[in-house]
Amino acid sequence: MTNINKPERDISSKEESAFDGITFEVEEEEHTHEGQKVKRRGIYLWPNLITTAALLSGFYSIIASMNGEYTQAVYAIFIAALFDGLDGRVARAIGAQSPFGEQFDSLSDLLAFGVAPAILMYSWSLHDLGRIGLAACFVYTACAAFRLARFNVQIGVVDKRYFIGVASPLAAVMIISLVLVARDFPAVFDLRETGIQITNAVMIIAVGLLMISNIKYYSFKTVDRKRVPFAVLPIMVFVLAAVTYNIPVGILVISLIYALSGFVTTFLARKNTVA
Secondary structure, eight states, rough: OTTHHHHHHHHHHHHTTTTSSOOOOOOEEEOOTTTTTTEEESSHHHHHHHHHEEHHHHHEHHHHHHHHHHHHHHHHHHHHHHHHHHHHHHHTTTTTTOOOHHHHOOOIIIIIIIIIHHHHHHHHHHGTTTHHHHHHHHHHHHHHHOOOOOOOOHTTTTTTTTEEOOOOOHHHHHHHHHHHHHHHHTTTSSSTSHHHHHHHHHHHHHHHHHSSSEEEOOOOTTTGOOOOTTTTTHHHHHHHHHHHHHHHHHHHHHHHHHHHHHHHHHHHHHHHOOO
């Protein structure tokens, strides 16, 4: 009697044999424009290469923090944030978006914006608090992981105009800009004082909780596709001029204003819903 399932077993055996032994290959299931599912091997080079550069920057920041080179650690996270903003745009521009790229980007973000800032803060300020400092930094890292996992499962569900919770790159920028400002004004931020250490611990926990909150933050993803009044341009020029007067302070102030803007955005959204 002929076994009608034999072709299916032959196909599955061929697929399994493609991954036998030591291999370095990725196979993804993608949807074509016609809605059909196809399996493709390999990855898109340029967006994943940029993501790898962001991963390298985060890794270098950790090494620099462990060696006490805090300024270099801060700059490495800044560079990682630039690469993180670039890889997605490159992928969309050349049509190279893929599930592998999305997952790889999240893992890179966790290291660069979840682990690296926490190790920087602990090495720079919170190590004298012992277990309290360690716990504060871990809370931040755990919140970054929760935020990235939630973002992945909500892709295509939430409004793209808004982030739900502070994005992890912005959270990292708030932490590292605080470090830069404190290093520029050591008389004000005396790390030998317990009060300053506790303030830094509260700061990193608060930023972590903002990442996993349901507060809405404008994502600016639609700004480049819509017109704005001409008056916005001179305002932005004055803002940039103020930032250049003291770049670390300017970045910290802008990031804090953005963090607080989420409460206003959420309040207005709820008010419109009720109305």
